[in-house]
Amino acid sequence: MNGLISTGLIGLSLGAQYAMIAIGFTLIFGIMGVINFMHGGAYVLGGYLAFTLYHSLGVPFAVAIALAVIAVAAFGYVLEVLLVDKYVNDHLATMLITLGANLILITGVIVVWGAEPVDYRFPIPGSFRAGGFYFPYSSAIVLAVCATSIAGMYYLIFRTRYGIALRAMADNRMVATAQGIRPSRMFPLAFALAMGLAALTGAMVTPILALEPNLGESQLLKAFIVVILGGLGSVGGATIAAFIVGMVEAYSSVYLGGSKGSLVLFGIVLLLLLVRPSGLMGTEARKA
Amino acid sequence: MVAQRVRDFRLDLAGLAVLVPLLLVPFLVRSPLYLSLTHQTVVGIIAAMGVYIMLRMNLLPFTVPAFMAIGGYAAAMLSVWGGMTNLLVLMTASFVIPMLVAVPLGILVLRLKGTYFIFFTFILNEILQVAIFETPSLTGGSDGIAGVPPATLLGIEFGTPSLLLLVTIISGLVAGLVTLVVTHVYRAEFASIEENETLAESLGLAVWWYRSIGFVFSAGVSGLAGFAMVHMLTAAHPSSFASFSAINYVAYAFVGGRGTLLGPIVGAAVLVILSNLFSSQGLYSAALFGLLLMVVVMAAPGGLVGEIRRLVSWRPTGGRLQPLTQERARGKHG
Numbered sequence: 001m002n003g004l005i006s007t008g009l010i011g012l013s014l015g016a017q018y019a020m021i022a023i024g025f026t027l028i029f030g031i032m033g034v035i036n037f038m039h040g041g042a043y044v045l046g047g048y049l050a051f052t053l054y055h056s057l058g059v060p061f062a063v064a065i066a067l068a069v070i071a072v073a074a075f076g077y078v079l080e081v082l083l084v085d086k087y088v089n090d091h092l093a094t095m096l097i098t099l100g101a102n103l104i105l106i107t108g109v110i111v112v113w114g115a116e117p118v119d120y121r122f123p124i125p126g127s128f129r130a131g132g133f134y135f136p137y138s139s140a141i142v143l144a145v146c147a148t149s150i151a152g153m154y155y156l157i158f159r160t161r162y163g164i165a166l167r168a169m170a171d172n173r174m175v176a177t178a179q180g181i182r183p184s185r186m187f188p189l190a191f192a193l194a195m196g197l198a199a200l201t202g203a204m205v206t207p208i209l210a211l212e213p214n215l216g217e218s219q220l221l222k223a224f225i226v227v228i229l230g231g232l233g234s235v236g237g238a239t240i241a242a243f244i245v246g247m248v249e250a251y252s253s254v255y256l257g258g259s260k261g262s263l264v265l266f267g268i269v270l271l272l273l274l275v276r277p278s279g280l281m282g283t284e285a286r287k288a
Numbered sequence: 289m290v291a292q293r294v295r296d297f298r299l300d301l302a303g304l305a306v307l308v309p310l311l312l313v314p315f316l317v318r319s320p321l322y323l324s325l326t327h328q329t330v331v332g333i334i335a336a337m338g339v340y341i342m343l344r345m346n347l348l349p350f351t352v353p354a355f356m357a358i359g360g361y362a363a364a365m366l367s368v369w370g371g372m373t374n375l376l377v378l379m380t381a382s383f384v385i386p387m388l389v390a391v392p393l394g395i396l397v398l399r400l401k402g403t404y405f406i407f408f409t410f411i412l413n414e415i416l417q418v419a420i421f422e423t424p425s426l427t428g429g430s431d432g433i434a435g436v437p438p439a440t441l442l443g444i445e446f447g448t449p450s451l452l453l454l455v456t457i458i459s460g461l462v463a464g465l466v467t468l469v470v471t472h473v474y475r476a477e478f479a480s481i482e483e484n485e486t487l488a489e490s491l492g493l494a495v496w497w498y499r500s501i502g503f504v505f506s507a508g509v510s511g512l513a514g515f516a517m518v519h520m521l522t523a524a525h526p527s528s529f530a531s532f533s534a535i536n537y538v539a540y541a542f543v544g545g546r547g548t549l550l551g552p553i554v555g556a557a558v559l560v561i562l563s564n565l566f567s568s569q570g571l572y573s574a575a576l577f578g579l580l581l582m583v584v585v586m587a588a589p590g591g592l593v594g595e596i597r598r599l600v601s602w603r604p605t606g607g608r609l610q611p612l613t614q615e616r617a618r619g620k621h622g
Binding site: 029101 | 348572581585
């Protein structure tokens, strides 16, 4: 029973991480029709920047993370303006451009920090114990930060003027533009927001797991699975699907072991595609 | 339009024609370095042709490594466990078995619209990798299948480095021929799907049928690439078919140009040779790939071949040389 609860908590924090990654990813797609292959790169870059700030420069952990997030968000903003903006209507072109940019980014990371994993540690060791189950403090903090950020994103998207404008853009770009919402202002901000979220996840999670340059691939793959499950462009779907994926992963790795978990996950994805090709909460896929 | 079609066809034929002289390489070249480079180039070319077939319908497939693995493993199992080394049988198996796998998969995958298709084909590679690792009794798991014997035909054993390469080049020619035939038999249908799928469908074109044909043949061609790879390495190993190698094959097709068959061939040759030149600084070759991909998409949407055609074209506008993407790219924010 205790094992069941501990595993559930692990699943919850995994789910929260995946949700952070997938919300940004699906947001960019929903609004701009862009498949951002740099999303995994933002996760890695966030981790490395926070690592350098915290371990090498001695900046306090929380400040290091905040600075890393701001830096990556700014990077995302510039990237959108320079590379993506001009080609935003052609989803093959934007995909290949971000793919290329990501290859360059990862090479840059390897040049600066090396190809081997670096020793990035969470500042608060130890774990919370009650009865027979235990939960590391680090995971608890990550879970709390992720939950707050996700709530913040929901507030931003569904309650603020900026969020309303974003959703209007996603619904119908022509009508939204006619109403005076300017794509040239909205798109870079959305990109910065999404990449900032990925960087926050990277900066928080990599000290618990590991930090190496090629982490981005698996994160992107996770985002793909979450987004397929949840329905492309749907923030709510992505959140629900992320927690499903997190739970399945946690329980299957404990009770089935190793890569059986991925098989279960892939099985779920296949089944869902048979029954509901547009995902849990997806509507008809957009013709971007 | 007719003139355009003739010129397209000439470039497609030119693509096949540049492969033919490669047949001489095994007999003229002795240096293992160049033999290996030719082998890598040809495998890259075959894989890029697998991408190219789907690109003709504006679908970007990341399935190539998965079907390469199926074709390669099929040939390895036949020869290692079945004792079958006949070249024709092995090539047929590595072509047909991926096609058979592609049929049910196509039913599932081709219902998906563009973006879902991309995601799902990406995940497919990962599923196959896990499947290989989880079935060690069948596929050798993480050890792969080693000791694949050389193929034989009419009493000749293709065992020496030169003859191993010859098999790769023959596979390349067969793949090129298949690609040429498929893209020309269904040229009109593929083109109408590429330009406007909804319109094509409303004019009575059974889009799903032609997409399936493309998907199945793309799988077969990829399978040949897998066979060539496994045969040359004399082993089938999961790392040869890593998911993210799909990006390389897509890059080959795009950098070369997606408009004609010559494009993926030129793209694969240029990028494989360049990344070998850069291999002394291994880690920069990924960045080089990225840079080329970005530059080509941004500056030359028709790829190298498309761009050269545009420059040498005698008509000031160059006819309909650029693919649709460039026109779309020009209109900012719809």
